[in-house]
Amino acid sequence: xxxxxxxxxxxxxxxxxxxxxxxxxxxxxxxxxxxxxxxxxxxxxxxxxxxxxxxxxxxxxxxxxxxxxxxxxxxxxxxxxxxxxxxxxxxxxxxxxxxxxxxxxxxxxxxxxxxxxxxxxxxxxxxxxxxxxxxxxxxxxxxxxxxxxxxxxxxxxxxxxxxxxxxxxxxxxx
Amino acid sequence: xxxxxxxxxxxxxxxxxxxxxxxxxxxxxxxxxxxxxxxxxxxxxxxxxxxxxx
Numbered sequence: 001x002x003x004x005x006x007x008x009x010x011x012x013x014x015x016x017x018x019x020x021x022x023x024x025x026x027x028x029x030x031x032x033x034x035x036x037x038x039x040x041x042x043x044x045x046x047x048x049x050x051x052x053x054x055x056x057x058x059x060x061x062x063x064x065x066x067x068x069x070x071x072x073x074x075x076x077x078x079x080x081x082x083x084x085x086x087x088x089x090x091x092x093x094x095x096x097x098x099x100x101x102x103x104x105x106x107x108x109x110x111x112x113x114x115x116x117x118x119x120x121x122x123x124x125x126x127x128x129x130x131x132x133x134x135x136x137x138x139x140x141x142x143x144x145x146x147x148x149x150x151x152x153x154x155x156x157x158x159x160x161x162x163x164x165x166x167x168x169x170x171x172x173x174x
Numbered sequence: 175x176x177x178x179x180x181x182x183x184x185x186x187x188x189x190x191x192x193x194x195x196x197x198x199x200x201x202x203x204x205x206x207x208x209x210x211x212x213x214x215x216x217x218x219x220x221x222x223x224x225x226x227x228x
Contacts, residue, residue: 021177028177051189088205094188101185111186112178128209132201134190142186146178152201156193160205161212170178 018116018171020069020077020107029069029107031077033117036064043076048098056081062092063121067114078110082118088130088158089122091115115147116171119164129164133157 019028036043036057043066044053057064063084067077077100081093096110115131123129134155135143143149148163159167180186193201 019177021179023182050187087202090190090193091188092190094186096185096187103183105182105185108179108182109177111180115186116178128212130205130209132190132193133188135188139184139186142181142184146180152204153197155191156197156201158201158205160208167178 018113020067020109020113023105023108029071031067031069031113032073033065033067033114034073036066036079040066043074044079049079049095051079051093051095053079053081053093053095056093065114065117067110067117077107078114080114080118082121084125085132088127088132089118089125091118091131091133094133112146112167113171115159116167119159119167120172122164123168128161129159129168130161131159131164 018031018033020031021028036053038057041054041057044057046052046054053064056062061083063082065080065082067079068075069077076097078094078096080091080095083090083092094111094114096105099106100110118131119129122131132152135149135157137155140151140155140157143157144151147159148166149157149159150163152158
């Protein structure tokens with residue numbers, strides 16, 4: 001792994017606003033990440049999503065978060081499912097909304113935003129930002145380059161402290 | 175503040191499978207090593223400047 005100057009872990013994120021970018025206009029929209037509960041099940045139209053998000057929300061071992069723009073909190077831009085492994089966070093699923101997929105995606109930055117939030121959860125829980133997940137073979141390089149993730153073995157990847165802090169500082173104003 | 179823009183033709187989707195006990199054990203070993211390094215205070219190497227005789 002690359003060595004670089006380590007940042008202290010005790011920084012404070014006092015404003016949980018972050019952003020995504022409209023691909024056609026370049027306009028930046030402030031976003032919010034909100035925990036999904038059983039009450040929010042109606043917000044998820046099953047046909048719009050590849051994964052079974054209702055099942056994730058019902059699973060008590062997992063926490064599901066949605067990303068929305070501040071101005072339009074009813075439209076979900078992306079979802080992430082996390083599990084607290086007591087010493088790190090495990091990312092089960094992450095998916096952008098249908099309109100944020102493929103080459104015609106409306107917004108850029110949705111998954112990065114959610115991954116940064118997952119790292120923040122890890123820091124807040126005292127796990128020093130550690131986040132573990134699997135990647136498709138074709139995406140391993142992308143995750144290494146854009147999310148500063150470390151390739152562990154096979155499809156297994158993780159984000160360690162320095163990378164987590166870089167991601168958090170990119171997305172969250174402090 | 176920055177923004178991580180995924181390539182337009184690439185979708186960052188994650189669907190993780192459960193890690194095996196062996197994978198978790200090895201990962202935790204590595205993670206604990208990194209965490210231990212993180213908790214160590216940085217050491218400064220102090221060197222005295224040598225005076226160059228005129």
